[in-house]
Amino acid sequence: MTIDSIDELTSAARRTRRLIIGMLAGLGSGHPGGSLSGVEILIALYYRVLRHRPQEPDWPDRDRFVLSKGHATPLLYSVLACCGYFPVEELMTFRKLNSRLQGHPKVGTAPGIEMSAGSLGQGLSYSIGQCLAGRLDGKDYRVYCLLGDGECQEGQTWEALMSAPNYQLDNLVAIIDRNGIQNDWFVSETMELEPLDEKLRAFGWHVVSVDGHDLRQLLDAFDEAKIIQDRPTAIVARTVKGKGVSFMENNPEWHGKAPSKEQAEQALAEIGE
Amino acid sequence: MTTVSIEPAATREALGPTLVRLAREGLPIVVVDADLGVSTTARQFREVYPERFFSVGVAEQNMIGISCGLAAAGKTAFCSTFAVFLPGRCFDQIRVSVAQTGLNVKMIASHGGISVGEDGISAHAIEDLALMSSLVGVNVIVPADVVEAAQAIECAARTPGPFYIRTGRPKVPMIYDDNYRFELGKAHQLRNGSDATIIAVGIMVSRALDAAELLAREGIECRVLNLATVRPLDGAAIVVAARETGAIVTAEEHLVHCGVAAMVAQVVGSKEPVPLGAVGMRDRYAESGRWDELLENYGLTAQVIVGEVKGVLARKRPGGRL
Numbered sequence: 001m002t003i004d005s006i007d008e009l010t011s012a013a014r015r016t017r018r019l020i021i022g023m024l025a026g027l028g029s030g031h032p033g034g035s036l037s038g039v040e041i042l043i044a045l046y047y048r049v050l051r052h053r054p055q056e057p058d059w060p061d062r063d064r065f066v067l068s069k070g071h072a073t074p075l076l077y078s079v080l081a082c083c084g085y086f087p088v089e090e091l092m093t094f095r096k097l098n099s100r101l102q103g104h105p106k107v108g109t110a111p112g113i114e115m116s117a118g119s120l121g122q123g124l125s126y127s128i129g130q131c132l133a134g135r136l137d138g139k140d141y142r143v144y145c146l147l148g149d150g151e152c153q154e155g156q157t158w159e160a161l162m163s164a165p166n167y168q169l170d171n172l173v174a175i176i177d178r179n180g181i182q183n184d185w186f187v188s189e190t191m192e193l194e195p196l197d198e199k200l201r202a203f204g205w206h207v208v209s210v211d212g213h214d215l216r217q218l219l220d221a222f223d224e225a226k227i228i229q230d231r232p233t234a235i236v237a238r239t240v241k242g243k244g245v246s247f248m249e250n251n252p253e254w255h256g257k258a259p260s261k262e263q264a265e266q267a268l269a270e271i272g273e
Numbered sequence: 274m275t276t277v278s279i280e281p282a283a284t285r286e287a288l289g290p291t292l293v294r295l296a297r298e299g300l301p302i303v304v305v306d307a308d309l310g311v312s313t314t315a316r317q318f319r320e321v322y323p324e325r326f327f328s329v330g331v332a333e334q335n336m337i338g339i340s341c342g343l344a345a346a347g348k349t350a351f352c353s354t355f356a357v358f359l360p361g362r363c364f365d366q367i368r369v370s371v372a373q374t375g376l377n378v379k380m381i382a383s384h385g386g387i388s389v390g391e392d393g394i395s396a397h398a399i400e401d402l403a404l405m406s407s408l409v410g411v412n413v414i415v416p417a418d419v420v421e422a423a424q425a426i427e428c429a430a431r432t433p434g435p436f437y438i439r440t441g442r443p444k445v446p447m448i449y450d451d452n453y454r455f456e457l458g459k460a461h462q463l464r465n466g467s468d469a470t471i472i473a474v475g476i477m478v479s480r481a482l483d484a485a486e487l488l489a490r491e492g493i494e495c496r497v498l499n500l501a502t503v504r505p506l507d508g509a510a511i512v513v514a515a516r517e518t519g520a521i522v523t524a525e526e527h528l529v530h531c532g533v534a535a536m537v538a539q540v541v542g543s544k545e546p547v548p549l550g551a552v553g554m555r556d557r558y559a560e561s562g563r564w565d566e567l568l569e570n571y572g573l574t575a576q577v578i579v580g581e582v583k584g585v586l587a588r589k590r591p592g593g594r595l
Contacts (some may be wrong), residue, residue: 020373125339129305133342136303136325
């Protein structure tokens with residue numbers, strides 16, 4: 001499942017964006033903005049970083065990817081499908097009755113879903129539990145947890161941020177999709193998070209700040225996290241909400257609204273083949 | 274079976290020793306604690322298995338999440354704090370991360386009810402059974418004594434899926450001996466009688482037995498059921514009790530409008546309507562005070578159960594049915 005060249009990873013990212021738009025087109029509900037902002041993060045993880053077996057999703061030694069910002073299901077499902085966890089055609093059942101692809105992730109539905117989510121702030125605590133269990137069992141799997149920046153307003157997120165360094169979990173990486181927009185409006189005008197890097201460092205994390213759409217920077221950050229000892233790594237990935245679709249970029253309106261079929265046509269044209 | 278005169282013990286005292294014993298037997302038990310492990314007795318586990326004991330500090334939401342991660346990786350994850358905080362401080366975490374996943378998380382909440390005593394109403398858990406019983410697929414147990422508490426904890430450890438077990442702070446009379454076998458989902462009949470049934474949970478079970486004894490002196494014979502498992506509710510035993518005794522009184526250390534009284538009424542009303550009475554907290558908070566004085570003051574006594582039984586008997590029709 002590994003792709004070596006940045007060109008090919010870029011191509012996979014473009015395909016993922018097309019799938020995200022395709023599964024949301026005319027659906028009436030869903031979350032394009034925060035799915036598009038995290039595309040490169042998941043492409044880097046699933047095609048280069050994670051040790052995983054799509055044909056054996058419960059492999060005990062797999063690295064875990066936990067989607068804490070559970071509304072980014074279009075992103076997660078698209079990448080899982082492209083990796084072979086389930087057929088790409090199944091993406092078109094998203095959010096429909098009798099589908100395995102629930103609006104927010106639920107364990108026990110489609111293969112490859114690590115944890116239920118949808119109520120924000122819960123994924124990092126879960127990830128810590130997975131890390132503690134891995135250490136108890138002498139396993140070397142690593143746990144990667146993707147959080148939204150709006151989600152960092154949840155108190156539980158800070159309970160978890162406080163506890164991971166306390167347990168010296170160097171098998172944990174938190175990635176914050178810092179797209180600057182939450183459900184209603186801009187994060188900075190709702191409840192300011194900055195200086196986020198400094199807060200995370202003060203809590204005891206090794207912090208790496210990257211351009212979250214630059215695959216090379218992301219891969220370097222994940223490599224760096226692997227050699228950090230005795231503390232977890234937080235990757236603050238500066239991203240653009242709605243990345244790749246001009247009318248969605250940096251527009252709070254597109255947090256939780258699906259494009260019409262016409263809007264989707266335009267979006268697909270912009271993303272390109 | 275009647276109350277036996279062994280030294281009283283608090284149901285919370287079962288937790289630490291039972292977890293240590295089960296871990297020694299090879300169960301993959303881990304314990305996550307939120308800074309009340311001395312009181313819940315969970316901290317005793319740390320003395321023997323420090324590497325399997327995780328304190329999260331005063332952070333109940335994180336406690337639930339970490340427990341879920343440990344459970345998903347194959348551990349039998351026990352977490353514990355007071356019944357006001359678990360579920361009160363982390364209900365949504367329990368709903369999404371435990372109930373909706375079915376993970377192997379065992380939530381042990383000590384200091385249930387108002388018998389917490391002097392700490393006052395912020396520490397009195399009289400809503401926890403309603404909250405936990407509202408969740409799909411969570412087993413909810415209220416042991417009546419320390420023997421039953423130990424067996425319920427062992428049952429939780431050996432049965433896959435989420436459990437909530439409410440224990441208590443004060444020492445309460447022993448009801449069971451080592452011959453007792455707790456059965457998940459089954460009400461346990463402690464006394465038989467044909468005039469009425471008293472369905473009790475937790476600290477009220479011994480009081481129900483005392484009430485039945487007092488009533489017997491007046492020629493009124495009561496069946497007494499220990500409804501240790503609140504969820505899944507033993508609807509069959511409730512229907513049989515309604516049919517065979519024709520009147521039911523519930524007794525709980527909880528708000529009656531959303532507690533065992535309400536759950537029993539739902540079954541009885543739809544399957545076998547008979548006169549119902551309820552002993553418990555009636556739409557009010559208590560206050561600070563010694564635990565036994567509080568139970569007296571707020572009507573959680575054998576005498577009040579006796580009065581409630583007489584009340585339903587007055588409404589009972591010949592032949593039992595409404």
